[in-house]
Amino acid sequence: MNHKRDEWLSHLLSSEPANRxxxxxxxxxxxxxxxxxxxxxxxxxxxxxxxxxxxxxxxxVKDSFMRQxxxxxxxIATERKLLVVVREEMLRASSQPNWDALARVTGESLSTGxxxxxxxxxxxxxxxxxxxxxxxYSNVTDAVLTLxxxxxxxxxxxxxxx
Numbered sequence: 716m717n718h719k720r721d722e723w724l725s726h727l728l729s730s731e732p733a734n735r736x737x738x739x740x741x742x743x744x745x746x747x748x749x750x751x752x753x754x755x756x757x758x759x760x761x762x763x764x765x766x767x768x769x770x771x772x773x774x775x776v777k778d779s780f781m782r783q784x785x786x787x788x789x790x791i792a793t794e795r796k797l798l799v800v801v802r803e804e805m806l807r808a809s810s811q812p813n814w815d816a817l818a819r820v821t822g823e824s825l826s827t828g829x830x831x832x833x834x835x836x837x838x839x840x841x842x843x844x845x846x847x848x849x850x851x852y853s854n855v856t857d858a859v860l861t862l863x864x865x866x867x868x869x870x871x872x873x874x875x876x877x
Contacts, residue, residue, distance in 0.1 A: 735759060755820065756809045760801070768794075768801045776818040 735757075743753045760766045771788075775781035788794040802814055811817040 733759070758805050758808050760804070765797070765801050765804075768798060769805060772798065772801060772805075772814075773818075773821060776821070 739757050742757070746753050758769055760769060768788075771781050771784055775785045785798070788798060806812075806814065806817060809817050809820070811820065
């Protein structure tokens with residue numbers, strides 16, 4: 716048991732570069748298996764904090780609570796600078812001319828099951844993934860282990876946007 720724990724901790728704490736092509740391919744396969752259209756964009760970040768900021772920025776487009784959170788973050792100089800960096804990275808990766816254009820091309824949120832304000836998104840990728848995973852494997856353990864071996868982000872974070 717400790718061997719498995721140590722193995723997963725080493726993955727979690729690894730700072731090795733991710734195999735981005737493999738991870739993006741696995742995510743496209745995951746979306747296809749759930750019957751969802753493949754993401755149009757993959758946004759990679761070098762820290763989980765930037766990923767959280769990107770999710771807040773994307774969610775703020777349609778969520779008033781998140782808009783208030785962005786407004787609060789923009790009052791703090793260091794966070795304001797980081798929000799600018801995250802927006803610029805996302806614009807560069809998406810080839811969109813400005814933030815409004817990027818906001819227009821993003822799809823509906825695929826809920827993680829948590830919403831802070833407003834209605835729940837119409838779809839939850841977690842439900843589709845779970846059902847599809849169960850259909851592909853004879854047991855859940857094999858499904859989880861296979862997916863986790865295929866998607867190793869290695870200390871980096873990714874956001875998929877449809």
